[in-house]
Amino acid sequence: MPKAIPSLFLVLSTLCLCPFAFALPAQHEAWHQENDAYRTMYDRYDIELQRLNDAFDEGEYDKVDKENNTVIEKSVKDAEAAGKNAALACAQAYAERILVMEQLVSCRNLEIVAGETNPLEGFYRLSGRPGHDGYLTISRTGNGGYWLEIAVWETDKPQSFGWSQFQAAKIGDNFSTTAVFQPQTAEESGARDIQPHLAIKDGVAEVTTPEAFKKGGYVYFDRGEKSLLKNIRLDGNYRYVPCGKAGR
Numbered sequence: 001m002p003k004a005i006p007s008l009f010l011v012l013s014t015l016c017l018c019p020f021a022f023a024l025p026a027q028h029e030a031w032h033q034e035n036d037a038y039r040t041m042y043d044r045y046d047i048e049l050q051r052l053n054d055a056f057d058e059g060e061y062d063k064v065d066k067e068n069n070t071v072i073e074k075s076v077k078d079a080e081a082a083g084k085n086a087a088l089a090c091a092q093a094y095a096e097r098i099l100v101m102e103q104l105v106s107c108r109n110l111e112i113v114a115g116e117t118n119p120l121e122g123f124y125r126l127s128g129r130p131g132h133d134g135y136l137t138i139s140r141t142g143n144g145g146y147w148l149e150i151a152v153w154e155t156d157k158p159q160s161f162g163w164s165q166f167q168a169a170k171i172g173d174n175f176s177t178t179a180v181f182q183p184q185t186a187e188e189s190g191a192r193d194i195q196p197h198l199a200i201k202d203g204v205a206e207v208t209t210p211e212a213f214k215k216g217g218y219v220y221f222d223r224g225e226k227s228l229l230k231n232i233r234l235d236g237n238y239r240y241v242p243c244g245k246a247g248r
C-alpha cells in the first residue's frame with residue numbers, strides 16, 4: 001500500500017542518510033567517481049527512487065523503474081553513437097526521470113490525502129528560463145499545513161542541481177512560507193526575512209526569494225554534504241502540470 005510522505009524536514013535528512021542505492025555497472029561506477037554532473041544527478045535520482053518506492057506498491061514501482069532504465073540506457077547508447085559525452089547524457093536522462101517520478105509521487109499524495117485537497121496543491125514545472133529546468137511541489141503535511149519543495153538546475157550543467165524545502169501554514173493566491181530548512185544545521189528557520197513569496201494565478205506560480213535567502217545557504221545539493229556558497233536561483237515561474245500530463 002502507498003505510504004504517506006514523511007513530515008517536512010525529516011524527508012531531506014532521512015533520504016540523504018539512507019539512499020535507495022542499487023549496484024552500478026562498472027562504467028557508471030567510474031562516472032560516479034569522476035564526473036560531477038553524473039554523480040550529482042545519480043544521487044538525486046537515487047533519492048527519487050526511494051520516494052517512488054514509498055508512494056507506490058511493488059508492481060507500480062517496477063513498471064516505472066523499467067521505463068527509467070529504458071530511457072537511461074537509450075540516452076547513453078545514442079550519445080556514444082554520436083560521439084557525445086555519454087556521462088552527461090546519462091545525467092540529463094536522470095534529470096528527466098526525476099521530473100517524471102516527482103510528478104507521479106505528487107499525484108499519488110493528492111490521491112491519498114484525507115479530506116478535500118486545495119486546488120493549488122500539486123506539481124509545477126519551471127517555465128520561461130532557457131537553459132534551466134526544475135519543479136515546485138506543494139503538498140499537505142500531517143498537521144494541517146503545507147510543505148513545498150523547489151529544485152532548479154542548468155540542463156547542460158546538471159551538477160548545478162539545487163533544491164530547498166519550506167513549510168507554509170496556509171496557501172493561496174499570494175502567500176509566504178513560514179519555515180525554511182537549513183541543510184547546514186539540519187534545522188528549520190522561521191525568520192521572516194528569509195521566507196520566499198509565492199503568487200499563483202492561472203496555473204502559474206511565481207516564486208520570489210528575498211536577498212537574505214539567496215545569501216543564506218538555504219539551497220541544498222550533493223545529498224546534504226555541502227551547501228552552495230552561491231545558490232542557484234530558485235526564483236521564477238512554475239507552471240502547474242495536471243496529473244496524467246507531462247511537459248511544461
